[in-house]
Amino acid sequence: MSIIIKSIVNADREARYLNAGELRAIQEFYENGVSRLNFAVTLTENEKTIVEKASLKFWERCPNTPSNSGNRMYRNSCLRDQSWYIRLITYALVVGDVEPLAEIGTIGVKEMYDSLEIPLPNLVEAIRCLKEVSLDLFTLEDAAEVAPYFDYLIQSLMP
Known part of the structure; x- marks a missing residue:
């Protein structure tokens, strides 16, 4: 839930106006919105390159994985999932909150990958590779703003 919705819901629950701190937080949210x-x-414009480079990096680190077995279906599924996680990160960036990652990206995912016999440590490593490649696109300062969304995802998916 974005800071705007949270602030309004909290104020309304207490039947009060938004306080100065809440208004400053909303203002900061808007000021940082362009960034x-x-x-x-x-991330959106570089998604294909990010996924390609991150996949190569992942397969170097984890050569014995279903997605690197020569089975085209496994490989395509891995690439699709990596792209999906980049998309979720962009959603979280737009709203300035990890909620899209939690609601769309992590709830039930562990069970799904387990049922597909995909080792969670491999998935976590794939996300780390996505993070590394993605952050290379940004200045150090900007990367520091983007990294926490990847970190949240990594922590959420750890076994």
């Missing part, structure tokens, strides 16, 4: 949108655009 967050630019980060999302960068």
